[in-house]
């Protein structure tokens with residue numbers, strides 16, 4: 249579907265003042281073609297663009313909106329907080345309360361520090377891990393995204409020892425060489441690396457539920473091996489729970505999997521739609537941070553009053569309303585509704601789901617568990633489906649590799665809209681047409 253005339257006019261103006269017309273690249277629709285819709289408002293599970301067209305939203309601002317758009321209790325908390333002043337550059341009650349909530353909900357959590365984005369959380373957790381261990385190297389997995397800090401914008405190099413190469417211009421090769429990239433779902437490679445040179449590796453960082461390159465649900469055995477081998481090597485294990493924290497369970501993926509990392513990072517849900525990140529873990533590691541220790545980390549707006557208010561209100565609703573049970577039930581209903589539609593389609597399509605996270609694997613065979621196992625053709629299959637869904641009033645992320653997000657605001661009617669739109673989008677003619 250093409251953007252309406254008002255959206256198109258705004259985007260023409262945006263192109264002049266914002267690189268690519270956007271503040272974050274994937275919003276630009278480059279992976280699917282066409283012009284982005286400019287969004288004016290959202291309420292519950294629906295959004296409305298500047299042309300007045302309404303869509304059922306499964307993007308949820310890419311993860312934060314677990315209660316849906318403009319949840320009354322979150323809006324109320326933000327409004328009240330704003331009336332008392334937005335920022336003081338001094339400790340605040342809500343920041344202390346939110347820290348207590350996060351740390352006490354998370355397995356092994358003893359302390360947290362607030363930052364303003366998920367990127368800052370992972371960047372700072374890596375610095376802390378290096379400072380605490382006195383080691384420089386880190387390990388990440390291809391197919392996991394940890395924000396845009398230099399050491400994490402690294403892709404697998406070729407060869408047996410996969411020292412990373414920058415995946416962005418502007419990242420020094422010397423930095424990237426301190427990052428080793430491994431494939432997911434491969435405990436032999438992981439074990440071999442950690443046994444050979446674990447004593448030089450500060451940390452292994454992983455999305456325990458990888459949800460930034462499709463939804464690559466890992467085998468328990470792989471994650472258990474990761475825990476065992478990092479412990480044996482004295483290498484810290486960092487769970488990047490920026491998506492999964494307070495979404496897949498109250499205690500994030502750590503609770504769900506029964507695996508406790510040394511450090512964890514948070515973002516998205518804990519900010520209730522405002523810019524928040526946090527990292528935390530054991531006190532004996534966190535005490536390395538300034539002012540107690542030598543690892544420097546700071547932020548003018550860290551623990552910002554509005555953000556803390558939104559986060560606290562969100563966690564309060566989640567805990568009060570048995571959110572995780574309800575989100576799982578919504579996810580199950582979604583599966584019941586759309587699995588028959590996917591099965592009947594001539595396009596290979598499987599629903600991959602964990603709680604309120606879902607993704608369409610557009611390739612034959614079982615869902616992939618590593619980035620390397622994703623069929624490159626899948627992205628081309630997604631393009632016409634994405635546009636046809638928009639045509640029928642359903643907004644999914646403008647990329648084949650992004651997951652869908654369910655919220656407490658998604659009711660049966662919204663799931664039915666996705667089913668109906670999908671049935672139309674997957675008709676052979678629509679799949680072939682390859683609009684826009």
Ligand SMILES: *Cc1c(COP(=O)(O)O)cnc(C)c1O
Pocket residue numbers: 364365366367368370393394395396455460488489490491515516525
């Ligand atoms: C979104 C995300 C980040 C980065 O968070 P930002 O707030 O966008 O900087 C880091 N890690 C994971 C797993 C994410 O999904």
